[in-house]
Structures are given as structure tokens and as C-alpha cells.
Amino acid sequence: MSFGLLTPLFLAGLAALAIPVLVHLVRREERASFAFPSLMFLRSIPVHEHRRRTIRHWWLLILRCLIIALLSLAFAKPFIEWPTDIVGAVSKSRDRVVLLDRSRSMRSGSRWNDALQAAGEAIDALAGGDRAALVLFDYDTLLAQKMTPDRAALRAALSSVQPSDGHTDLMGAIARAGALLEQSDATRREIVLISDFQRSAMASAETAPIAPRIAPGINIIARPITGAVVANAAVAAVKVARKALGAGDAVELTARIVNTSGLPLDDVDLVMEVAGQERERLSLSLAAGESRDASFRLVLAPDEVLPVRLSLSDDALAADNDFHLVVSGPTAIATLLIEDRGAPMEKGLHLQEALRQGDAPGFRITSRFVSQLRESDIDDADVIVINDAPIPSGSLGDRLRGFIESGGGVLVVAGGRTQGAWPNGDEGIVPGQLGAPVTRSESNAARLVRMNTLHPALAAFAGGDGGDLAAAQIFRYRALTGVDEKAVLARYDDESVAVAERVVGHGRVLVVTTT
Known part of the structure; x- marks a missing residue:
């Protein structure tokens, strides 16, 4: 180990140590003076004075010199050089x-x-x-x-x-x-x-x-890691497309087959198995790095569910040879449409036609007037729509409440004929109390504002992809009061409630205050 300095010229600053020494030597002590009335009667006698310069405050001098020495050493940048074996x-x-x-x-x-x-x-x-x-x-x-x-x-x-x-x-x-x-x-x-x-x-x-x-x-x-050059093909993806075929669906499965190697592949078998049974087999040839689509077709009955496996013949990498999926036939939501016998016929027809446009999933519609409604109709439904009709009461009302509590969904389209005496407290079902109709003029039509598009019922209208509901003009709607703010999904421009929701048990009730 050795000591060195990066900038040794700064050691010249040690010459400044002479400064505090000179200060201590030159400094004169203050003399006391005495007042004397007159010097006229005194004779002047020449006196030769010899003064010895001595240092009296040694500790103060040492401290001052030490400060100057340390500053000079710091600017010189000292370092310690360690042996090379330790550095290594x-x-x-x-x-x-x-x-x-x-x-x-x-x-x-x-x-x-x-x-x-x-x-x-x-x-x-x-x-x-x-x-x-x-x-x-x-x-x-x-x-x-x-x-x-x-x-x-x-x-x-x-x-x-x-x-x-x-x-x-x-x-x-x-x-x-x-x-x-x-x-x-x-x-x-x-x-x-x-x-x-x-x-x-x-x-x-x-x-x-x-x-x-x-x-x-x-x-x-x-x-x-390259490994040996071997040929390999993979089922990279499968696309499912369906078309209605009678009561069922014709399903087309399009598999993307990729040659992931640098070698050509000849006579590669692609097999479709349905429920564990081979249904169809294709033979493919692919150049190095080539991808190709291969299609299979199935016909499924309503509510039919089939496991499907698409597999390639064995190659260097068996893990990417299989693709499993489950394909289902057309499914329909059983929808009970409750209407009032005195309502215009076209009102119900418009709603039914709109529901029939759905295909993922579809809707199986059963239409009943309130006077025709049976408890079995409620039991067979997945969703119930009360379209400008009185809300069932009595035993039918109890059955409807049980339907909601067990997970069913009810949509109340509140027009002038929607009446009901259901409570609005903790035991209630409808989210609020329906009041009198509100009529707006053509020059002052109501518009929807403050829509909660994060809710599943309105999510399709987020970003305008499903249409702009805010542009719709509304001339008549029912007042709905006593609704918790958290239950409001949309309002009109006068802050009246347009859409509200209430959770009852495991189910939900939505009220739309206009037809």
C-alpha cells in the first residue's frame, strides 16, 4: 500500500502557514495611557526602548496553521494505492x-x-x-x-x-x-x-x-439454441363462422395451419374429431414458412353443444398439433312479452321485430296479454318484458317476485297503461314510484343525457358504435320518483329519470319511462 497525490502542486499552499505566524508576531499589545496636567516643568530625557517579539497564544496559532495545512492537502487530492493482488x-x-x-x-x-x-x-x-x-x-x-x-x-x-x-x-x-x-x-x-x-x-x-x-x-x-433442423407444422388459430340453417346453425371452422420450420412439408393430415369421433380428414402440403387455411363444416341443432378437436399428424413438436374448442348450436333467450289488450297492435309488433334481429344470442318470444298470463309462462321465461301494460299483482305478482329473486330479469317499459301498487321500500321490486305522464312539445323535445354506458344495459352505446341515443327526441314519458341516485342509469335533459335499475335478490328490474 502506498500514498500519493493527484495534484501535488497544491502543496505549495503550505507556504501560507507563515501568515498566522507573522500575525501573532506583529500584533502589538495595547498600552494604558495616563492623563498629566502639564509637561512644562519636566526635563526631556532620551530613553532607548528594546521590545522583544514573542508568541503568546500558541494553541490559537496551531489551530490556524492546521486549517491551512488541511485545505492544501485536500486540494492536492491524496489517494491510497492498493497492491495489485487485492485489486484483481x-x-x-x-x-x-x-x-x-x-x-x-x-x-x-x-x-x-x-x-x-x-x-x-x-x-x-x-x-x-x-x-x-x-x-x-x-x-x-x-x-x-x-x-x-x-x-x-x-x-x-x-x-x-x-x-x-x-x-x-x-x-x-x-x-x-x-x-x-x-x-x-x-x-x-x-x-x-x-x-x-x-x-x-x-x-x-x-x-x-x-x-x-x-x-x-x-x-x-x-x-x-437451434437444435437439429426438423420439419414442424402447427394449428395456429381457428375461426368460427355460423349461418342460420332452418332451426339450427351451419358452422364453418377455418383452421390456420403454419409451417414453422425451414423445411417443406408434404401430405400432412389434418383431422377434425367431433365428440371423440373422426368426422373429416384433409391432406395438406406446405412450403417452408408457409401458412394455409383449411375449412370444416358442421350442422348443429338448437342448444346442441359439441366438443371439437382439430389435430395434425405427429411431427417434431407435438404440443402445437392440437386445437380444442366447444361449438354450440343456436341458443335463444326465452322472452315473455306481457302486453295490454287495449294497446295499439303495432306497438308490440315493433318490439318483437327488434328482438328478432338479435342472433348472438337470439330471442324466443312468447307474447301474452295480462288477462291471459299464467304462472307457467313466468316459470318458462328467462327474461320478462312488461310493455306498457299493468304490472301483475296477486298470485302472479308473487310468482313474478320469486322469478326475479331467483335470478330472472324484468324490463318494464312504462307507458300510460303501466300501473301497479307494488311497494317501493325494502320489500319493493320497482325502482321508484311511477307518476303522471309528462308531455313535451315538438319544439322542446326531451333528450337523453348522463347515460351510464359502463352498465351492461347501455354498454352497446358507448363510443357511438351502437347508435347515438342522445340524438333521439322524446315527446312523452312517465315521471319516476323516489329513485336512489346510484340506481339511475340515464336521465332526460330536465333531470327526470329515464332509465333506472333495482336489484332484487339475484335478479334485476329495469324501468324505462318512455315507450
Whole structure:
């Protein structure tokens, strides 16, 4: 160990130590003066005075000199030079994260065994004092072994890992490894990235909105895993399209088949199995890197549900050969439409026609006048619409309440004929009390404002994709009072309630105050 100065010229400032010494020597003591009435009677006698200059305040002088000496030394920038063997030992300290890709593509050919070998070599390369961590990644990351200098523990963790069926999130994995090393104080910090660098992973990395943040000084060492060149095809996606066919649906399944290898594929079998039975088989040939669509057709009866499996013949990577899905026939919501016999016929026809436009799902409509309504009609319904008609009471009202509490839905379209004496308290069903009709002139039509498009009932109108309800002109509506503010889904421009909701048991009641 030796001592040195980076700027030794500043030691010339030690000459300033003479300043406090001179100050202490030159300083004169103050003399006392005495008043004397007259000097005229005194004879002048020449006197020779000899004064000795001495330092009296030694501690103050030493303190002043010490301050000047320390300032000069500080500007000279002293340093200590350590022996080279100690520096070499410090510079060799290293923290390493072994980042191992375990995504589905690593199952292909010999890739996984090659990746395990590369990870083992990265662990064995650790020297004394080095540490390492083992991180596995696919679409997520898993810390298999935390940072440790114990190579045996790292080897044990490596021996227990297996490839997964997930896709690859390369950027997320690098960010996780960088976070592990960010707090490290080692001289060398490294990420050993072991992956096949599949094209889809690299493409997603290039289009990632935010690149991973890696602290300065962290080096990424890539270890590409190629394995033997083998042919492989995958069922990448399946698109489902349906058309009405009588009471059922004709369903077309379009599978996207991709050759993920650099070799051509000939006579690859694509099989559709329905409920475990082979239904249809196609033969495909694909050039290197080519993708192709293959279609199958099914006919399903109403409410029929079938499990379907699309599979390719065996190849280098069996994990991407199968695609499972469940296909259902047309489903319809049983809708009970309650109307008043005295209402205009076209009012009910308009509503029924609007419901018939729905196909995902459809509506199976049963229309009843209030006087024809039976308890079995309520029991068979999924949704009940009271379209400008009196609200059922008595035993039918009790059955309707039970229907709602068990999870049913009721829509009350409140026109002039909608009447009912249901309570509005804790035992009530309707969200508020219906009042008298409000009429607006043509020049002062009401408009909908403050619509809660986060509610499922109005979500279709968010962003204007489902139409602009705010542009509709409304000339007549029913007053609805006593509604909790949280239950209001829409209001008119005069702050009157347009749509309100009430939760009853497991079901819901919606009231629309205009027809």
C-alpha cells in the first residue's frame, strides 16, 4: 500500500502557514495611557526602548496553521494505492442471471436438451466469489433459484425444470433479469439469455410499446439454441363462422395451419374429431414458412353443444398439433312479452321485430296479454318484458317476485297503461314510484343525457358504435320518483329519470319511462 497525490502542486499552499505566524508576531499589545496636567516643568530625557517579539497564544496559532495545512492537502487530492493482488480479487466478483427459455417451441427436436446443456455450462463457468440465479420464462417468469454462490444448488434447480406449453415473452423476461441485477454491487453483472429466439417472440419484442429498462453496466450474453433442423407444422388459430340453417346453425371452422420450420412439408393430415369421433380428414402440403387455411363444416341443432378437436399428424413438436374448442348450436333467450289488450297492435309488433334481429344470442318470444298470463309462462321465461301494460299483482305478482329473486330479469317499459301498487321500500321490486305522464312539445323535445354506458344495459352505446341515443327526441314519458341516485342509469335533459335499475335478490328490474 502506498500514498500519493493527484495534484501535488497544491502543496505549495503550505507556504501560507507563515501568515498566522507573522500575525501573532506583529500584533502589538495595547498600552494604558495616563492623563498629566502639564509637561512644562519636566526635563526631556532620551530613553532607548528594546521590545522583544514573542508568541503568546500558541494553541490559537496551531489551530490556524492546521486549517491551512488541511485545505492544501485536500486540494492536492491524496489517494491510497492498493497492491495489485487485492485489486484483481475485487475485479473478478460477478453476478449472473441464467435466463432459460422454457416455452413450447423449446420442445422441438433436441432444443430442450441443448438448452439445459448451455445453462449447465453457464453455471459451471462461475469462479470463486461469483454468484448466479436461475430464471425460467415463457409468457411469465419464474425464479427457480435465487442469487447464490452455490453451484450445487443451481444444478439441482436446473435438473428439475421442464418445458411448458406457453408462448414467449422475451421482453418481460429480460426486464425481470435486469431487475434482479439492478441492486447488485458486483463488478461484473451478466444476463446469459438461452433461447431459440423464435420468430414470433422476436416480432413481439420489436413491436413492444415499451422496451425493458436495463441498468448501465449489465451485459446480455445470448446463447441461441437451434437444435437439429426438423420439419414442424402447427394449428395456429381457428375461426368460427355460423349461418342460420332452418332451426339450427351451419358452422364453418377455418383452421390456420403454419409451417414453422425451414423445411417443406408434404401430405400432412389434418383431422377434425367431433365428440371423440373422426368426422373429416384433409391432406395438406406446405412450403417452408408457409401458412394455409383449411375449412370444416358442421350442422348443429338448437342448444346442441359439441366438443371439437382439430389435430395434425405427429411431427417434431407435438404440443402445437392440437386445437380444442366447444361449438354450440343456436341458443335463444326465452322472452315473455306481457302486453295490454287495449294497446295499439303495432306497438308490440315493433318490439318483437327488434328482438328478432338479435342472433348472438337470439330471442324466443312468447307474447301474452295480462288477462291471459299464467304462472307457467313466468316459470318458462328467462327474461320478462312488461310493455306498457299493468304490472301483475296477486298470485302472479308473487310468482313474478320469486322469478326475479331467483335470478330472472324484468324490463318494464312504462307507458300510460303501466300501473301497479307494488311497494317501493325494502320489500319493493320497482325502482321508484311511477307518476303522471309528462308531455313535451315538438319544439322542446326531451333528450337523453348522463347515460351510464359502463352498465351492461347501455354498454352497446358507448363510443357511438351502437347508435347515438342522445340524438333521439322524446315527446312523452312517465315521471319516476323516489329513485336512489346510484340506481339511475340515464336521465332526460330536465333531470327526470329515464332509465333506472333495482336489484332484487339475484335478479334485476329495469324501468324505462318512455315507450
